[in-house]
Amino acid sequence: MSGALILQDLRIDQGTTPVVALNQSVAPGEVLTIMGPSGSGKSTALSAILGTLAPAFRQQGRIILAGRDITALPPHQRRVGLLFQDDVLFPHLSVGANLAFALPPTIKGRAARRALVDAALDQAELSGFASRDPATLSGGQRARVALMRTLLAQPCALLLDEPFSRLDASLRSQIRSFVLSRIRQKGLAAILVTHDAEDAHAAGGPVISPLGQPVTL
Ligand SMILES: Nc1ncnc2c1ncn2[C@@H]1O[C@H](COP(=O)(O)OP(=O)(O)OP(=O)(O)O)[C@@H](O)[C@H]1O
Numbered sequence: 547m548s549g550a551l552i553l554q555d556l557r558i559d560q561g562t563t564p565v566v567a568l569n570q571s572v573a574p575g576e577v578l579t580i581m582g583p584s585g586s587g588k589s590t591a592l593s594a595i596l597g598t599l600a601p602a603f604r605q606q607g608r609i610i611l612a613g614r615d616i617t618a619l620p621p622h623q624r625r626v627g628l629l630f631q632d633d634v635l636f637p638h639l640s641v642g643a644n645l646a647f648a649l650p651p652t653i654k655g656r657a658a659r660r661a662l663v664d665a666a667l668d669q670a671e672l673s674g675f676a677s678r679d680p681a682t683l684s685g686g687q688r689a690r691v692a693l694m695r696t697l698l699a700q701p702c703a704l705l706l707d708e709p710f711s712r713l714d715a716s717l718r719s720q721i722r723s724f725v726l727s728r729i730r731q732k733g734l735a736a737i738l739v740t741h742d743a744e745d746a747h748a749a750g751g752p753v754i755s756p757l758g759q760p761v762t763l
Contacts (some may be wrong), residue, residue, distance in 0.1 A: 548574040548575075548612065548702060548732065548733035548734060548735070549574060549611060549612025549613055549702055549735070550571055550572060550573050550574060550610075550611075550612070550735055551571070551572040551595075551609075551610070551611050551702075551703045551735035551737070552570075552571045552572075552608075552609070552610040552611075553568040553569065553570045553571075553572075553595075553607070553609060554569065554607055554608040554609070554610060555569050555606065555607040555608070556568045556569070556591075556594060556605070556606075556607035556608070556609060557605070557606045557607050558587070558590055558591070558594055558599070558603050558604065558605050558606075559603065559604045559606075560602060560603055560604075564757060565586075565587035565590050565603065565756065566587045566590055566591045566594065566756045566757065567756075567757045567758050568591060568754070568756070568758050569758060570752075570754070570758070572703070572735040572736065572737065572751070573735065574733035574734065574735055575729060575730045575732075575733045575734065575735075576735060576736070576751050577706075577726065577729060577736040577737070577738050577749035577750060577751040578736070578737050578738070578751050578752055578754070579737075579738045579739075579740060579745070579746040579749050579751060579752070579753040579754070579761075580737060580738070580739050580753075580754060580755070580756055581739075581740060581741065581746055581753055581754075581755065581761045582755045582756050582761075586755065586756050586757075587756030587757070588707075588739040588756050589707065589739065590603060590756065591737075591739075591756050592628070592705045592707055592737065592739060594609070595609055595624075595626055595703070595705060595737070596621055596624065596626055596628060596705065597616075597619060597620060597621035597624050597626075598621055611624065611625065611626065611702050611703050611735070612625075612702045612703075625700070625701050625702040625703070626701055626702070626703050626704075626705060627696040627697065627699055627701030627703070627704045627705065627734075628696065628704075628705045628706075628707065629692060629693060629696050629704065629705070629706050629707070629709045629725070630706075630707040630708065630709060631707065631708045631709055631710075631711045631712050632712070633689075633692040633696075633709070634692075635680040635688065635691060635692065635695070636680070637679075637680060637681060639680075640676060640677050640678060640679065640680075641667075641672070641675050641676055641677070641678045641679075641680055641683070641691055642660075642663050642667070642675075642676030642677060644680060644691065644695055645663045645666055645667070645676075645691065645694060645695050645698055646659055646660075646663050647695075648695045648696070648698040648699045649662060649663075649698050649699070650699065650700055662698060663676065663698070664676065666694040666697070666698055667694070669694065669728075670687075670690040670691065670693070670694050670724075671690070672687060672690060672691065675687070675691075685712075685713060685714075685717060686713070686717045686720065686721060689709075689710075689713065689717075689721045690721070690724060693724070693725055693728065697728060697732065701734065702734070702735070703734060703735045703736065703737075704729060704734045704735075704736040704737075705736070705737050705739075706725070706736060706737065706738040706739065706740075707739045708739060708740055708741070709725065709738075710722050710725075710740075710742070710745060711740075711741070711742070719744075719748075722745060722748055723748070726748060726749065726750075736749075743763045746761075746763055747763055
């Protein structure tokens, strides 16, 4: 299911200091980029959307995803996926089992679950990798499996927290294109947090600070 992610006067304060102030609508398939110096509130904005904001902060405003007000929902009911730089696969599970673990429990039956895992591996150009040990994958292969695992949970929106920063330059642009093409193909509303102007440029959407000011690249 896809739909817009609407941050309606989302405001997060720490004491009397505003950390996040966003009034923004992200269309299906669009990527909003949030940039800013260390400590400026980028991760705080993502935590609020995920539903994991620390108690030290005060939150106001509403978060609407695909027509549903998710502001007060617990994280597992929000259908918001997260991809981050240290995304690790479970080392004791095969690649296929790592992917199957992410599938919603509503998808029943071994054959149906297996078919979805195989289709995800195909899309990641990793057909035949289901029984592989994650430790035997290259960095790029691991990054593609981590993305497919996030997508198999069938999120409506995808948050990307510096997801490419551990990859070297050539792999970075390859994985970035792969991630962006999946976002467009699935029509996911996405928010990218990055320090990298090239990432922001490739994302193609608006670029703003956690306080909602436009950022010039
Ligand atoms: N759990 C917490 N409890 C209290 N204050 C916090 C907590 N997490 C972050 N902060 C503070 O909130 C502010 C925003 O932090 P945040 O992590 O959102 O910044 P950031 O832009 O993501 O930084 P970085 O680029 O370094 O990851 C900072 O002043 C930080 O010290």
